[in-house]
Each structure stands twice: as C-alpha cells, then as structure tokens.
C-alpha cells in the first residue's frame with residue numbers, strides 16, 4: 311500500500327525479451343522519473359502499462375522493480391486505447407492537427423475503440439484503488455488516462471487526485487468536434503480530480519474555456535516543468551558523449567551548426583523546419599558550405615501509418631536538400647532517424663543555433679535542455695506555439711511555426727548573432743529553464759494536493 315501513487319501509460323522501466331528468453335531491463339529518463347525520486351520508493355507506487363512482449367513476459371514471470379506495478383492489459387484493448395484513441399484522436403485534437411484530408415472519423419469503429427479506452431482507464435483506476443492507503447495522493451499523467459480521475463473518485467472518494475496534462479489542451483472549438491457524449495465523458499473524467507495541472511497558462515485557460523469547472527471543486531493549476539541542470543550536465547559530459555562529440559566535430563569541421571531533436575511526430579513540424587533551412591540556403595547563398603543542420607529524429611508510434619509516413623517524409627526531404635545543395639565535402643543536413651540520446655547530447659553541446667518550431671506543444675523540454683548544456687552558448691529559434699515560449703520568449707528568437715520564410719530569416723539572425731549577446735541570452739535561457747526542476751515540480755503538486763482541500 312502506498313501514500314503517493316503515480317499513473318502513466320509509459321512507465322519508468324521496460325523489458326526486452328531476448329531470443330534466448332532472457333529479459334533485459336531498460337530504465338527510462340525524463341521529468342517524471344527524476345520527479346518521483348523526491349519520494350521514497352517505500353511510500354510510492356508507480357502504475358503503468360505493459361507496452362510490449364517483453365513487458366508482458368516480465369509481468370507473467372513476476373519480474374519487476376520495487377514500487378513499479380505494470381498492468382498487463384489485453385493487447386487488443388491496449389492497441390485500441392493507445393493507438394486508436396490516445397495517439398490518433400486525442401493527440402490530434404489537443405495539437406490541433408486535424409485538417410483536410412486528415413479529418414476525424416467518428417463512426418462505429420471509433421465508438422468501439424472508445425469503449426476500449428474506457429476499459430484501459432478502468433484497469434488503471436482499479437489498480438490504483440487497490441494500492442492506495444486511506445487518503446493517499448494520486449498523480450495521474452496525461453491524455454492516455456483522462457478518465458481515471460472520475461473512475462477512481464467513484465471507487466475511492468477518500469483519495470486526493472491530481473491529473474497532469476503534458477500536451478496542450480484543445481481549444482473549445484476543437485473539443486466540440488468530439489461526439490457530445492465522448493466530450494462529456496472526457497470532461498467528467500478530468501473533473502474527477504481535485505487538481506488539474508498544465509504546463510502553461512495558455513493550456514489551463516483552454517481547458518477552463520471548454521469545461522464547466524465552476525462548482526466542481528476542481529482547481530486548475532499551472533506547473534511548468536523545467537530541467538535539472540546538474541543531472542543533465544552529468545549525462546551530457548559522460549565519456550560516451552565526448553566520443554560522439556569528437557565524431558560530430560570531425561564531420562562538421564569549422565562550420566556552424568543548427569541543431570534540432572524531436573520524436574518524429576506531426577506536431578513537431580520537422581518538415582517546415584527543413585523547408586526553412588532550404589529557404590535559408592536559397593535566399594542567402596553565403597551560408598552554403600558554412601553551416602550544417604544536425605537533426606535527430608526519434609521514430610515514434612510507428613504502429614500508426616500517419617506517424618510512419620511522417621518519419622519517411624522527414625528522411626526524404628533531408629535527402630532532397632542534400633541532393634540539391636550538397637557538394638563533395640559538405641552535407642547540408644545530417645539526419646539521424648533513430649532513438650540516440652547520446653548523439654543528441656553531443657549535438658546539444660555543439661549547437662550554435664537550436665531550432666524548436668512545433669505547431670503546438672505542451673512544453674518542449676529540448677528548448678530548455680539545449681541552453682543548459684551548450685558549450686559556447688546557442689541562439690534559440692522558438693515557436694510561439696510551444697509551451698516553453700511562455701518562459702523563454704524574451705531571450706529566444708520567436709517565430710510563427712507555419713511561416714517558413716520567417717523561420718528561415720530567424721535562422722539567419724541566429725547564425726549571425728554576436729557572440730557576447732548569444733552567451734548572455736543563453737545564460738538567461740538556462741536560468742529560466744531550470745526554475746522548476748522535476749523534483750520541485752513534483753513536490754509542488756503533492757503539496758497542493760495535500761493542502762487544505
């Protein structure tokens with residue numbers, strides 16, 4: 311039994327099943343993992359889903375980490391909930407990604423998937439209800455688990471429940487695209503919480519504008535997650551990263567670098583970023599041969615065609631740019647399409663310019679990480695639609711993410727920013743980025759929840 315419980319789809323560990331039947335443990339990083347380290351594992355339980363065969367096998371064999379409870383949900387129900395609803399419908403809704411011809415389809419198949427989403431949320435609510443001490447604090451994470459607060463409230467009215475949304479929240483107009491009964495159930499689920507947390511006031515206001523919060527007893531709060539400077543620098547200055555940095559330096563030479571790191575996913579706007587780079591090379595030919603764009607693209611949610619084809623398009627456009635401008639000794643875009651955090655950290659250290667241009671993003675921690683580890687200070691080109699914009703706008707070069715020409719021009723301004731100005735801005739960006747490190751972020755929510763209701 312626990313007095314603090316966390317629930318999220320993706321947990322802090324995962325297991326890979328080897329051909330010889332062995333189970334290899336992989337530990338994840340990220341804000342939640344370091345946030346929860348503020349609480350002793352004896353008092354806490356983290357409930358998460360078994361994501362693949364390795365995780366399911368670990369559950370079957372009773373293998374696990376102390377304080378982590380993995381739920382082996384029926385694979386079909388899980389696929390419907392995770393791929394069919396969370397990463398198709400809800401992700402697209404909150405990031406305003408619906409557009410002709412990518413329109414939502416709310417038919418019988420959608421309704422069947424919605425039932426799976428409800429069942430998957432229910433499995434979490436039941437596991438939490440069974441593991442929580444009287445009056446325990448429960449911190450539910452993200453759009454995968456939007457119904458959990460309402461379901462858990464019914465099972466255990468004694469608990470203090472918070473829900474945190476790591477994505478943006480859809481505007482009321484977007485939310486109204488959902489079938490009425492589904493929208494009402496979604497809001498009912500969320501409003502089961504004592505506190506609803508968001509990264510920025512924009513997303514909190516968006517929620518409040520589309521829901522009837524008054525009289526529900528739910529507080530809407532803003533907790534902008536930041537980075538832990540010490541932990542990140544320790545990671546970024548390991549020998550393995552030094553080696554990758556030496557390799558990258560050898561490839562880049564004395565050219566300037568524009569760095570970006572994203573999961574391959576439509577809201578990140580990687581294609582318009584590449585188009586802006588192409589426009590820079592076209593409109594300002596003086597940069598040809600003098601700059602390299604280092605892009606790390608982590609393939610994400612590849613079970614879904616829309617994410618797969620986006621990943622392919624990113625690789626193709628990078629190749630096109632290389633074919634158009636590349637010379638024997640200069641490759642304009644060095645793109646790595648794999649999950650390689652070591653390479654990303656090396657690129658962070660090398661960055662002259664960081665490009666973060668999502669069309670809509672809950673926070674975007676890359677924008678906060680690069681200033682903290684960059685070696686010679688880097689200029690940040692930042693979308694005004696990223697959550698990080700609220701805290702970093704003054705020292706970033708801010709852009710409309712849909713405007714390719716404006717982004718190209720911002721890249722030029724960033725590349726030509728005088729060194730002292732770049733260093734000063736980076737220092738202030740790093741200070742703002744580390745204002746609320748994960749442990750404090752987590753404790754603030756816990757304290758808010760345990761305070762007078």
Ligand code: G6P
Nearest residue numbers: 319320397452476477610611672
């Ligand atoms: C976003 C979501 C997280 C999610 C992450 C990776 O940041 O807010 O909840 O874990 O993307 O996506 P994945 O589907 O791989 O867990």
